[in-house]
Amino acid sequence: MTAPPDLQRAYKASLDCVHCGLCLPSCPTYATTTNETDSPRGRIYLMRALAEGRIDTDDKSLRGPLDRCLGCRACESACPSGVRYGELLEETREAIGRVDDNTWRRRALRSWLDRFIAHPRGHRFSMNLLATTQRLRLDRVSRALPLPGPMRRSLELMPKLAPSRERRPLETGIHEPKGPVRATVGLFTGCMMETVFGRVNRALLRVLLENGCRVHVPAEQGCCGALHVHAGLRERARPLVDANIAAFGKDLDAIILDSAGCGSAMKEYGHWHEGAVEFANKVRDMSEFLDELGFVPGTKRFEVSACYDDPCHLCHGQGIRSAPRRLLAAIPGLTLKPLARPEDCCGSAGIYNLVQADLADSILDRKIDDITRSGAEVCITANPGCMLQIEMGLRRRGSQVRVLHIAEVLAASY
Amino acid sequence: MDFLASLLRRFPQGRVLVDTASKLAYECDGFPLHRRLPLAIVVPRSTEDVRDIVKLCNEHGVAFVARGAGTGLSGGATPGDRPTVVLALAGMRELVRFDPDDRVAVVQPGLVNLDLSVAIQDSGLCFAPDPSSQKACTLGGNVAENSGGPHCFKYGMTTDHVVGVTLVTADGTVRHLREGDGADLLGLVPGHEGTFGILTELELRLVPAPQKIRTWLAAYSDMSAACRAVSRIVGSGVVPAALEILDELTIRAVEASVYAAGYPQDAGAVLLIELDGSHLAVDTDTAVIESILAEEPPLTLEATEDAEQRTRLWKGRKGAFGAMGRLAPDLYVLDGVVPRSKLERVLQEICEIGRTHEVTLSNVFHAGDGNLHPNLSFDGRDPIQRARALEAGREILALCVREGGSISGEHGVGSEKLEHMEFMFASHDIEIFRAVKACFDPKGLCNPHKAIPTGASCKEGASAKAPGVLGAH
Numbered sequence: 001m002t003a004p005p006d007l008q009r010a011y012k013a014s015l016d017c018v019h020c021g022l023c024l025p026s027c028p029t030y031a032t033t034t035n036e037t038d039s040p041r042g043r044i045y046l047m048r049a050l051a052e053g054r055i056d057t058d059d060k061s062l063r064g065p066l067d068r069c070l071g072c073r074a075c076e077s078a079c080p081s082g083v084r085y086g087e088l089l090e091e092t093r094e095a096i097g098r099v100d101d102n103t104w105r106r107r108a109l110r111s112w113l114d115r116f117i118a119h120p121r122g123h124r125f126s127m128n129l130l131a132t133t134q135r136l137r138l139d140r141v142s143r144a145l146p147l148p149g150p151m152r153r154s155l156e157l158m159p160k161l162a163p164s165r166e167r168r169p170l171e172t173g174i175h176e177p178k179g180p181v182r183a184t185v186g187l188f189t190g191c192m193m194e195t196v197f198g199r200v201n202r203a204l205l206r207v208l209l210e211n212g213c214r215v216h217v218p219a220e221q222g223c224c225g226a227l228h229v230h231a232g233l234r235e236r237a238r239p240l241v242d243a244n245i246a247a248f249g250k251d252l253d254a255i256i257l258d259s260a261g262c263g264s265a266m267k268e269y270g271h272w273h274e275g276a277v278e279f280a281n282k283v284r285d286m287s288e289f290l291d292e293l294g295f296v297p298g299t300k301r302f303e304v305s306a307c308y309d310d311p312c313h314l315c316h317g318q319g320i321r322s323a324p325r326r327l328l329a330a331i332p333g334l335t336l337k338p339l340a341r342p343e344d345c346c347g348s349a350g351i352y353n354l355v356q357a358d359l360a361d362s363i364l365d366r367k368i369d370d371i372t373r374s375g376a377e378v379c380i381t382a383n384p385g386c387m388l389q390i391e392m393g394l395r396r397r398g399s400q401v402r403v404l405h406i407a408e409v410l411a412a413s414y
Numbered sequence: 415m416d417f418l419a420s421l422l423r424r425f426p427q428g429r430v431l432v433d434t435a436s437k438l439a440y441e442c443d444g445f446p447l448h449r450r451l452p453l454a455i456v457v458p459r460s461t462e463d464v465r466d467i468v469k470l471c472n473e474h475g476v477a478f479v480a481r482g483a484g485t486g487l488s489g490g491a492t493p494g495d496r497p498t499v500v501l502a503l504a505g506m507r508e509l510v511r512f513d514p515d516d517r518v519a520v521v522q523p524g525l526v527n528l529d530l531s532v533a534i535q536d537s538g539l540c541f542a543p544d545p546s547s548q549k550a551c552t553l554g555g556n557v558a559e560n561s562g563g564p565h566c567f568k569y570g571m572t573t574d575h576v577v578g579v580t581l582v583t584a585d586g587t588v589r590h591l592r593e594g595d596g597a598d599l600l601g602l603v604p605g606h607e608g609t610f611g612i613l614t615e616l617e618l619r620l621v622p623a624p625q626k627i628r629t630w631l632a633a634y635s636d637m638s639a640a641c642r643a644v645s646r647i648v649g650s651g652v653v654p655a656a657l658e659i660l661d662e663l664t665i666r667a668v669e670a671s672v673y674a675a676g677y678p679q680d681a682g683a684v685l686l687i688e689l690d691g692s693h694l695a696v697d698t699d700t701a702v703i704e705s706i707l708a709e710e711p712p713l714t715l716e717a718t719e720d721a722e723q724r725t726r727l728w729k730g731r732k733g734a735f736g737a738m739g740r741l742a743p744d745l746y747v748l749d750g751v752v753p754r755s756k757l758e759r760v761l762q763e764i765c766e767i768g769r770t771h772e773v774t775l776s777n778v779f780h781a782g783d784g785n786l787h788p789n790l791s792f793d794g795r796d797p798i799q800r801a802r803a804l805e806a807g808r809e810i811l812a813l814c815v816r817e818g819g820s821i822s823g824e825h826g827v828g829s830e831k832l833e834h835m836e837f838m839f840a841s842h843d844i845e846i847f848r849a850v851k852a853c854f855d856p857k858g859l860c861n862p863h864k865a866i867p868t869g870a871s872c873k874e875g876a877s878a879k880a881p882g883v884l885g886a887h
Binding site for chain 1: 431433434435436438439440442443444446457483484485502504505507524526528547549550551668670671672673733734735736737738739740743744745
């Protein structure tokens with residue numbers, strides 16, 4: 001038995017839990033399996049047991065429950081005691097990761113994150129490769145090949161990519177608004193948003209400019225490191241954070257994002273990186289920022305009926321629920337239809353859908369059922385992972401419902 | 415063949431859990447002061463599965479306990495004093511049949527309380543018992559514990575809403591018990607705390623959802639004023655749907671949490687009053703309530719009939735227990751009952767007991783039926799604090815009984831109050847309980863060491879001093 005890992009902060013956070021169980025119904029994995037080990041309370045209890053040395057870091061039975069957690073943090077929204085579950089999970093995964101450091105799975109994950117997510121050229125290269133594969137229709141062939149599960153699933157997950165000239169990066173430098181300047185902001189372009197949903201970043205830029213923002217798009221910005229942090233690889237995320245701090249400088253009023261997952265991770269940099277507190281304080285989700293600034297919509301009508309799906313890392317991670325709905329209510333022509341359980345996870349959760357396929361599929365099915373029942377023509381959300389996941393779910397059912405990012409809907413009014 | 419091998423042969427992989435993590439996760443329920451690692455966790459899907467598990471347990475002389483969502487506050491769903499198998503019933507959560515004309519629903523025991531009311535809401539009916547944990551707790555647990563909730567003041571406890579059950583008794587026989595079938599055997603089931611057998615199906619009575627609901631939030635400078643208001647309201651003959659009080663410390667803990675309801679934080683106590691029923695009834699009673707409140711005006715008064723505002727006002731009450739985690743790592747929720755007329759004085763004495771034992775004590779309770787929930791917050795890792803909390807709890811329950819009340823209103827006895835049974839019952843009372851249990855569970859395998867003292871230790875045995883409540887001496 002190895003000594004209990006150093007989990008002092010996690011241990012302290014776990015003490016806030018009094019085992020009341022009010023978190024159980026909020027947890028998508030508990031709702032699916034009803035196993036206590038798949039519930040937030042069960043996981044907190046196990047993390048506490050780990051810190052107390054009641055279960056060994058090497059114990060295989062500990063991995064399943066922790067690996068199966070989506071990290072959606074719906075439990076934080078349900079917890080009367082204010083347990084900081086996200087922090088607790090990250091720190092525990094970090095500790096377990098140190099033990100697992102040399103397993104092939106862990107090495108493969110690190111190498112994939114470093115080369116194809118965090119490295120801009122590697123990321124762009126892989127997306128171009130994917131686009132070519134799709135153009136040559138090789139992606140269909142590849143489904144028949146004995147590829148590793150996560151790789152096969154990432155091919156299914158990807159929508160039909162536009163040709164590379166349409167996926168070109170957002171023009172870097174300073175973009176000036178038409179009218180008087182109301183704020184000077186930085187635009188964080190993200191990885192997937194930039195390479196898969198370039199149209200969303202363009203839409204956000206348009207909306208910011210229409211609302212009197214001078215927008216800086218620094219060329220040196222890079223990956224936010226969220227996936228590293230969630231996987232318990234904080235130290236590998238540190239240089240990424242430092243690079244972004246340097247890229248955005250100190251003179252901006254705010255740093256704006258259209259990826260809820262990146263935003264949530266960036267707002268929490270200060271939890272583990274002392275030098276990043278000031279930067280983290282400036283991070284704003286686009287809805288939050290526009291709502292505070294006083295959003296001025298355009299006059300063009302956008303005649304669709306839509307439902308709004310709350311990304312977990314926006315509603316649970318950042319507590320942002322009403323701002324996007326207020327912005328959408330201001331769009332002429334748009335009808336918002338109620339969506340059942342809008343705050344439930346869609347099963348995307350970073351790379352969860354690639355590594356925990358079965359559970360992710362059950363969770364996605366529920367989300368697609370709810371979207372279909374809402375009768376909306378368009379599902380609006382605010383995070384690239386959710387967009388990919390929900391699009392895949394709709395595609396599987398042959399549904400006509402389109403998925404749009406909130407930035408695209410706002411931009412449609414100009 | 416040994417017991418585990420037989421289980422594993424009967425059930426597919428993933429339905430018999432024996433790994434360390436699972437055992438840890440099922441070692442305690444909402445009363446973590448008592449914990450014990452289970453022998454195994456089995457996940458049944460049907461009455462037949464449950465029957466087979468129980469039969470295997472009988473063959474091998476192994477103890478077993480049913481568990482729903484594990485939100486119980488008396489240790490009822492935790493392994494007792496010997497190696498025990500946990501039957502995890504949360505996955506048996508179907509709404510089997512809903513008959514709006516007869517106003518009944520047949521459900522599996524793992525269905526969550528609130529999920530039933532949500533599933534049938536379009537019919538205009540609802541399930542009345544609403545424990546504070548209703549969004550998480552299961553109906554099987556509600557029936558087993560005879561749970562209450564804020565609205566039980568008007569609608570009665572869970573026992574008043576059970577029409578029939580399917581019970582796999584402790585020897586593995588499947589029994590269907592129903593209202594009106596000869597002797598009232600069904601009457602024994604609500605509140606049996608899982609000691610007679612395992613419930614696998616419930617037929618529940620539904621009530622029409624009220625036409626109109628009006629809720630008040632009255633804030634008072636001190637607890638006594640809130641208690642006086644309660645006495646006046648009950649004395650007037652009006653039967654509110656709920657009368658709930660939260661004290662100062664609870665208000666502050668709740669207001670710091672995601673369940674913040676906007677309770678005034680400078681108040682010494684807040685009183686929630688709810689009327690429900692037909693438009694006419696609510697309007698008539700509203701006049702009475704408002705004139706009573708005017709006799710001794712509260713610091714602030716808020717009244718609403720808006721569904722969203724009502725949800726907000728109740729949110730703080732429903733999240734109150736969990737919010738106590740903000741005060742200290744551990745929480746011991748007591749469940750004593752006292753006659754309503756003595757509320758004010760008993761509460762003062764309870765606070766005094768808290769001070770004597772240096773335990774942080776907060777109060778949130780069902781004032782209408784005198785069901786107190788003193789919450790003791792402490793750090794259980796410190797043996798001194800733990801001992802103080804347990805002793806304070808013991809004295810508070812003894813006080814409740816001395817004042818003509820009871821050790822439990824709605825949370826059950828479980829393992830938590832085994833020692834306290836002696837305050838209420840003489841040894842001949844306990845003998846009767848044991849005899850009844852033996853009819854269902856001759857081998858004593860079903861949730862042993864719960865609800866009924868076994869006399870194994872001198873402390874938990876019934877006392878000769880207690881007057882007894884069942885029959886003559």
